[in-house]
Amino acid sequence: xxxxxxxxxxxxxxxxxxxxxxxxxxxxxxxxxxxxxxxxxxxxxxxxxxxxxxxxxxxxxxxxxxxxxxxxxxxxxxxxxxxxxxxxxxxxxxxxxxxxxxxxxxxxxxxxxxxxxxxxxxxxxxxxxxxxxxxxxxxxxxxxxxxxxxxxxxxxxxxxxxxxxxxxxxxxxxxxxxxxxxxxxxxxxxxxxxxxxxxxxxxxxxxxxxxxxxxxxxxxxxxxxxxxxxxxxxxxxxxxxxxxxxxxxxxxxxxxxxxxxxxxxxxxxxxxxxxxxxxxxxxxxxxxxxxxxxxxxxxxxxxxxxxxxxxxxxxxxxxxxxxxxxxxxxxxxxxxxxxxxxxxxxxxxxxxxxxxxxxxxxxxxxxxxxxxxxxxxxxxxxxxxxxxxxxxxxxxxxxxxxxxxxxxxxxxxxxxxxxxxxxxxxxxxxxxxxxxxxxxxxxxxxxxxxxxxxxxxxxxxxxxxxxxxxxxxxxxxxxxxxx
Amino acid sequence: xxxxxxxxxxxxxxxxxxxxxxxxxxxxxxxxxxxxxxxxxxxxxxxxxxxxxxxxxxxxxxxxxxxxxxxxxxxxxxxxxxxxxxxxxxxxxxxxxxxxxxxxxxxxxxxxxxxxxxxxxxxxxxxxxxxxxxxxxxxxxxxxxxxxxxxxxxxxxxxxxxxxxxxxxxxxxxxxxxxxxxxxxxxxxxxxxxxxxxxxxxxxxxxxxxxxxxxxxxxxxxxxxxxxxxxxxxxxxxxxxxxxxxxxxxxxxxxxxxxxxxxxxxxxxxxxxxxxxxxxxxxxxxxxxxxxxxxxxxxxxxxxxxxxxxxxxxxxxxxxxxxxxxxxxxxxxxxxxxxxxxxxxxxxxxxxxxxxxxxxxxxxxxxxxxxxxxxxxxxxxxxxxxxxxxxxxxxxxxxxxxxxxxxxxxxxxxxxxxxxxxxxxxxxxxxxxxxxxxxxxxxxxxxxxxxxxxxxxxxxxxxxxxxxxxxxxxxxxxxxxxx
Numbered sequence: 001x002x003x004x005x006x007x008x009x010x011x012x013x014x015x016x017x018x019x020x021x022x023x024x025x026x027x028x029x030x031x032x033x034x035x036x037x038x039x040x041x042x043x044x045x046x047x048x049x050x051x052x053x054x055x056x057x058x059x060x061x062x063x064x065x066x067x068x069x070x071x072x073x074x075x076x077x078x079x080x081x082x083x084x085x086x087x088x089x090x091x092x093x094x095x096x097x098x099x100x101x102x103x104x105x106x107x108x109x110x111x112x113x114x115x116x117x118x119x120x121x122x123x124x125x126x127x128x129x130x131x132x133x134x135x136x137x138x139x140x141x142x143x144x145x146x147x148x149x150x151x152x153x154x155x156x157x158x159x160x161x162x163x164x165x166x167x168x169x170x171x172x173x174x175x176x177x178x179x180x181x182x183x184x185x186x187x188x189x190x191x192x193x194x195x196x197x198x199x200x201x202x203x204x205x206x207x208x209x210x211x212x213x214x215x216x217x218x219x220x221x222x223x224x225x226x227x228x229x230x231x232x233x234x235x236x237x238x239x240x241x242x243x244x245x246x247x248x249x250x251x252x253x254x255x256x257x258x259x260x261x262x263x264x265x266x267x268x269x270x271x272x273x274x275x276x277x278x279x280x281x282x283x284x285x286x287x288x289x290x291x292x293x294x295x296x297x298x299x300x301x302x303x304x305x306x307x308x309x310x311x312x313x314x315x316x317x318x319x320x321x322x323x324x325x326x327x328x329x330x331x332x333x334x335x336x337x338x339x340x341x342x343x344x345x346x347x348x349x350x351x352x353x354x355x356x357x358x359x360x361x362x363x364x365x366x367x368x369x370x371x372x373x374x375x376x377x378x379x380x381x382x383x384x385x386x387x388x389x390x391x392x393x394x395x396x397x398x399x400x401x402x403x404x405x406x407x408x409x410x411x412x413x414x415x416x417x418x419x420x421x422x423x424x425x426x427x428x429x430x431x432x433x434x435x436x437x438x439x440x441x442x443x444x445x446x447x448x449x450x451x452x453x454x455x456x457x458x459x460x461x462x463x464x465x466x467x468x469x470x471x472x473x474x475x476x477x478x479x480x481x482x483x
Numbered sequence: 484x485x486x487x488x489x490x491x492x493x494x495x496x497x498x499x500x501x502x503x504x505x506x507x508x509x510x511x512x513x514x515x516x517x518x519x520x521x522x523x524x525x526x527x528x529x530x531x532x533x534x535x536x537x538x539x540x541x542x543x544x545x546x547x548x549x550x551x552x553x554x555x556x557x558x559x560x561x562x563x564x565x566x567x568x569x570x571x572x573x574x575x576x577x578x579x580x581x582x583x584x585x586x587x588x589x590x591x592x593x594x595x596x597x598x599x600x601x602x603x604x605x606x607x608x609x610x611x612x613x614x615x616x617x618x619x620x621x622x623x624x625x626x627x628x629x630x631x632x633x634x635x636x637x638x639x640x641x642x643x644x645x646x647x648x649x650x651x652x653x654x655x656x657x658x659x660x661x662x663x664x665x666x667x668x669x670x671x672x673x674x675x676x677x678x679x680x681x682x683x684x685x686x687x688x689x690x691x692x693x694x695x696x697x698x699x700x701x702x703x704x705x706x707x708x709x710x711x712x713x714x715x716x717x718x719x720x721x722x723x724x725x726x727x728x729x730x731x732x733x734x735x736x737x738x739x740x741x742x743x744x745x746x747x748x749x750x751x752x753x754x755x756x757x758x759x760x761x762x763x764x765x766x767x768x769x770x771x772x773x774x775x776x777x778x779x780x781x782x783x784x785x786x787x788x789x790x791x792x793x794x795x796x797x798x799x800x801x802x803x804x805x806x807x808x809x810x811x812x813x814x815x816x817x818x819x820x821x822x823x824x825x826x827x828x829x830x831x832x833x834x835x836x837x838x839x840x841x842x843x844x845x846x847x848x849x850x851x852x853x854x855x856x857x858x859x860x861x862x863x864x865x866x867x868x869x870x871x872x873x874x875x876x877x878x879x880x881x882x883x884x885x886x887x888x889x890x891x892x893x894x895x896x897x898x899x900x901x902x903x904x905x906x907x908x909x910x911x912x913x914x915x916x917x918x919x920x921x922x923x924x925x926x927x928x929x930x931x932x933x934x935x936x937x938x939x940x941x942x943x944x945x946x947x948x949x950x951x952x953x954x955x956x957x958x959x960x961x962x963x964x965x966x
Contacts, residue, residue, distance in 0.1 A: 032542060032543075034551075035532075035535050038531055038532050038535065039611070039612065041528050042525060042529075042611050043608045043611070045525050046525075046611070048521055048565075049521045049522075049525075049604075049607075050604040052517070052588040052589065053601075056923075056945055056949050057591060057922060057923020057924065057949070058923070059515060060515075068517075072562070072565060076562060076566075079555070079559060082531075082555065083552070083559075094608050094848055095605040095609065095848040095849075095850070095852075096851060097635065097636055098609055098612070098613070098847060099635060101612045101613050101615075101618050101621070102612075103615075103621060104536050104615060105532065105536055106540060107540060111617070111620075111621070113617055114616070114617045114618075117615060118536075118615050118616075119615055119616075121529050121530060121533040122577055123614070124532075124614055125525070125526045126577050126578065126581055127610050127614050128522070128611065129577060129581070129584045129585075130581070131606070131607055131610045131795055132584075132586075132601050133597070133600035133601075133788070133789025133790065133794060133797075134790075135586070136796075137597070138586060138594070152580065152581050153580055174657035174658070175657070175834075177834040177835065178834065180834075185693065198819070198822050202815075202826040202829055203834055203835055205819070206815055206817070206826070206829060206831055206834045206835060209816070209831050210668065210832065210834070214817075215820070216820050216821075217819045217821040217822055218821075305616065306617060307616065307617075311616060312615075312840055313617065313619075313838070313839035313840035313841070313842060314837070314838060314839060314840075314842065315616070333692070334689070334692040334697075334698060336681070336698065337698070337699050337700055338681055338699075338700040338701075338702055339681050339700055343685040343688060346685055348689055348693050349693065351658075351663075351664060351686055351689045351690065352685060352689060355796070356797060357795055357797075358610065358841070359797065359842060364578065364580070364581060365577055365578040366578075367578070368579060369578075439540060440539075440540020441540065460537060462539055463539060
């Protein structure tokens with residue numbers, strides 16, 4: 001039975017105000033009011049913009065001019081506070097309910113799935129300019145399909161995406177999962193089998209289930225890797241047991257659990273020996289490291305915009321080969337029985353157009369930066385290994401992912417280090433997230449001290465060093481041995 | 484054969500620089516530099532925000548402080564230009580390729596599908612604060628599903644959405660089309676029949692085709708309305724001819740072509756007499772007028788966020804009854820054959836979570852305004868009728884939609900008015916969009932002078948009056964009779 005103080009503490013957390021308390025802890029950090037003032041200035045400018053959005057093309061009338069100057073005065077006051085770093089927060093909620101999210105500004109965010117999706121500054125500007133839903137459609141003309149729009153250059157962007165992944169055709173989709181869905185729906189009939197990894201993401205399961213298919217998992221080897229050999233054996237076993245050749249092999253290049261690298265290139269060779277197409281799940285690779293679809297032998301490459309391409313959600317990409325494009329991007333054959341209507345160029349799996357407005361434009365605006373950053377993947381891996389090294393210097397800590405790391409995301413095990421402290425700490429496991437928060441580090445799953453994940457993707461060298469220092473500092477504070 | 488000047492003009496348009504020329508025309512309007520400066524100030528603030536997004540939690544270092552003050556100085560210069568209305572545009576493209584979209588600011592936009600999707604100011608602020616893809620997931624905890632997240636109040640928003648539509652359960656989806664897809668995929672087996680309207684949207688066709696079904700269209704009456712009687716006859720005919728009872732009736736309350744109102748309430752009664760569920764397509768109603776699912780007898784209500792709920796794209800809502808929720812929101816039953824993994828709470832058709840980040844938060848931020856604005860639908864209809872009246876005062880003009888109008892979107896026919904001018908104008912049909920552009924009105928399909936669509940939704944009374952005046956003024960300029 002834990003002591004009364006602990007029970008009260010845990011109970012206070014469980015009664016849901018953990019977030020509130022965390023905020024209190026966070027606010028103890030000398031929080032820079034200038035972040036808040038940056039937001040307030042952005043919002044004040046949107047208020048000004050709103051005047052123009054409601055006026056006549058002939059210009060502001062007298063009342064609107066007065067309103068404009070009043071709002072500009074308010075803005076200037078905010079800018080002065082921004083400049084001087086003085087002042088108090090004036091806005092706490094948007095639309096009455098939404099707190100201002102300032103997680104990426106004063107904090108280092110190690111949340112594993114958020115790191116590579118964070119918007120670039122160009123993407124944020126594009127969201128501002130193109131936030132309206134159908135902003136993609138201003139110059140849409142025949143044949144009326146998203147990927148054919150030339151102003152702005154959406155058609156070019158689609159070609160560049162295909163080229164970037166070295167495949168023949170690409171479409172944007174509302175998240176990688178919608179790419180899996182399109183492929184599964186195109187290739188699987190009821191009862192058909194899809195080979196997946198034992199570490200596959202749940203959205204691969206769901207896409208197969210949605211198509212009426214069945215998943216069969218390839219086992220991991222002793223190093224938690226999916227090998228070509230294991231894949232071949234699984235295919236053989238499925239054929240032997242069911243008499244059916246699987247219709248697709250879906251493999252994550254780096255999986256979401258450990259971010260281990262799987263033998264995708266050899267797996268694609270094996271799949272092709274059985275004439276089974278390979279779906280390359282690049283949710284953790286497309287947009288952060290170079291991905292060459294042809295070289296990998298992938299029939300489908302799927303990436304996630306909001307996970308790894310610095311894009312607003314939901315977004316993603318589905319690229320394929322000349323061979324498979326007519327299957328997965330097949331156009332509608334349906335005809336109205338009365339009207340004889342046909343919608344010939346619309347693609348069935350895409351349901352016509354997919355990503356409109358700011359979501360797509362955020363992808364496009366981040367794309368130049370994304371193309372550049374994949375060239376520096378080795379530096380990201382170095383930072384990841386540096387951090388893991390620091391962590392491993394804390395006696396008892398382990399890395400559950402393959403090591404040395406080949407990815408920025410890692411799963412670690414601190415059962416024999418940080419969790420030992422938790423056992424006797426009045427705050428239990430929450431002490432660690434608290435200690436990190438106090439140091440401006442967020443994104444650790446609150447309360448986690450055993451197995452947990454983090455990502456160093458996109459953090460500057462200084463930030464990674466600060467993160468390593470902080471972990472070591474906390475370990476030392478609680479008397480853990482540091483080598 | 485048209486004269487050489489016309490041919491040159493048309494050819495210049497066809498060779499793709501129509502947009503450029505249009506911009507030239509537009510720029511002749513005394514364009515308010517303050518709109519441009521508002522954008523530039525917003526972008527400058529994002530540049531400042533970027534400094535904080537890259538620094539250490541301990542605060543800016545000396546170099547960063549210098550950069551900060553330099554950028555604040557640049558911002559202040561922009562603010563001064565904004566205030567004085569003087570200065571020149573300094574930024575023309577984002578990320579090197581994307582022009583700044585200022586369509587809603589200096590212009591009146593009558594583009595029919597864009598009107599009710601335009602973001603509210605609160606939605607634009609939410610996009611700024613929550614643009615990062617996984618910003619929804621900061622406080623995601625067990626059972627790890629989007630609609631269960633309580634901080635911020637995503638779970639509450641889902642309940643409110645269901646209540647707003649007076650149905651039992653609601654989910655957000657990446658566009659209305661993904662709602663059709665979820666329902667069609669849940670209800671239709673290969674060869675099953677879906678009843679749709681002769682004016683149905685192509686995405687209904689595609690969703691049925693994707694599920695392996697077949698569409699059968701209900702004919703329009705002489706007033707271009709789908710009646711309950713015609714629906715019953717079609718159902719009877721289908722049963723007679725195929726021996727199969729249709730699995731679903733999908734009807735648009737207001738269709739996308741004419742925005743005529745169809746007898747949805749009686750159609751749902753008829754459908755239920757055959758035990759066929761009714762899908763209410765509310766792409767043009769949910770978010771602009773009151774929609775009471777229970778009263779309408781709808782089994783599924785589908786709305787579009789970016790079409791009618793002032794939300795970023797792709798977004799939408801799928802609401803249903805207690806009876807159908809277990810079907811369309813069924814959870815996964817798939818089990819990993821090796822690992823025994825299950826993902827119990829994830830919904831198959833939703834593929835787990837649907838809308839993350841700014842897209843969802845823009846819906847949530849606009850929602851209070853949306854709930855309020857549906858109460859003022861009659862005012863929107865009044866403005867629509869006012870505009871159509873002005874148009875009909877131009878001799879030869881007709882309205883193809885039902886009249887008096889019951890919707891803000893209308894299809895009109897100016898073959899015997901504006902198109903008569905086009906026949907002899909060197910710019911052909913483009914003269915009309917040019918004349919409108921010159922007056923700050925955009926969104927007319929360039930070149931259209933016969934049948935075209937427009938929407939007055941959300942325009943102020945002054946703007947609608949200005950629009951009416953402009954149409955009449957252009958008619959008079961070209962010698963058309965105005966009554």
